[in-house]
Amino acid sequence: MTQNWGMTIPFSDRSPAESRDLIAELPGLGYTDVWSAEVNGADGFVPLALAAEWAPGVRLGTAIVPVSTRGPGLLAMSAATLADLAPGRFVLGIGASSPAIVERWNAGHFAKPYARTRDTLRFLRRALAGEKVSERYETFEVQGFKLERAPRVAPRIVLAALRPRMLRLAAEEADGAITNWLSPEDVRTVRAEIGQDTELIARLFVCVSEDAALVRETARRMLAAYLTVPVYAAFHDWLGRGEALRPMHEAWAAGDRRAAVKAIPDEVVDALVVHGDAATCRARIREYVAGGLTTPVLAPIPGGDVPIDQAVRDLAPEA
Structure with missing residues (x-):
């Protein structure tokens, strides 16, 4: 696989609009990817839509949007819109999320997270291919949904996965797995569940500070x-x-x-x-890659020895 080197957007110290100049720098620094998140800040899609124009050529990914905070059709519409903005460059990352985000913050229903993620994946495969979907899944039912405009290039779909069952689903039915909060040694444990040919993505929290x-x-x-x-x-x-x-x-x-x-x-x-100085951090990130991580997605933590914009530059693969 081609080695990727990703960055989390928007940056933690500024709004999406204020991120424009730094996002535009990313391709020249050697970053191949930008990935958004969706918790209680920016939503998962708008920052990527902006980046599609500001940083032509980079791959755009959600890591992740929850499967239970939007209806299946709305999720398909959002994904199709972004896929059309950046044909062949968008990766839809979905996952179960957590009870706090789904129920306490979004008035949703967090139940059967594995089955809901699996069912959403299967629905999205068909919907984003332009099919009319009428199907009773284990966790929801869709009757007669068809995208008014299916994307010219259907996005790849990757799953948030932390343990063997979901990791195996990601390897067998999706286009990759996303994980989080792990060490380089843990990457080998995760990789063993998905085989060598599945893309493995992980957000790495980094603080450039001694x-x-x-x-x-x-x-x-x-x-x-x-x-x-x-x-x-x-x-x-x-x-x-x-x-x-x-x-x-x-x-x-x-x-x-x-x-x-x-x-x-x-x-x-x-x-x-x-953490450590920039050279130490880059070396540590490469330990993750050596352990089997396909796509490190850096998330600089504020409060280090250098401001976020300089950390982004210092952590670049070509620094």
Whole structure:
């Protein structure tokens, strides 16, 4: 596979509109991809639509949009629109997301996450190919949906996948897998579930700073917010960090958020967050690639020794 080198957009210190100049620099720096996210900031599609014009030639991907916060037809329409803006350059990343995002924030219903993701994938394959879909799936039913304008080039579809069952679905029915919060050594564990021919994408959180204590303080708060989500807790149990993270989980369950953050060991932070000077960070990213990661998607963390725009430049593969 061709080695990719991606960047998360929009950048954490500015709005999508304010990101224009830096996004336009990315191709010249050697970045091949830009990937959006969708949590409680920018939506997953608009930043990519902007980047399609600002950075011609780069691949555009969502990592990820949830399958339960939009209806199947609306998700197909959004994907088709972006696929038409950037024919052959758009990758639709979808995933189950979490109960907090789906239910508490979006008034949706988080149930049967594996089946809902599988059913959405199967529906999107047909809809984005221009078919009229009337189908009763396990988790929803669609009657007579057909895109008014199917994309000239249907987008590739990749799945957010953290454990063997979803990873195998990604390898067998999708065009790749997206994962998150893992070490270079963990990449080998994940790769073993999907084989060598499946694209593996991961967002890597990076802080260009030699102040390890400050980075760890910032990173612990991020990790506590993620690793206490049940799906991530199960992921790290599977990866073998259950005992190391047990004190964090116990403190969190007791309602002591401060103690939970403090309980995350340095070695876990250092395994899951890339930090150091720019050369050290680039070398660490290449360890992920050597372990089997096809597409590293960098997410610079603010608060390092250099501002975000300089970190983006310093972390480029051609720096």
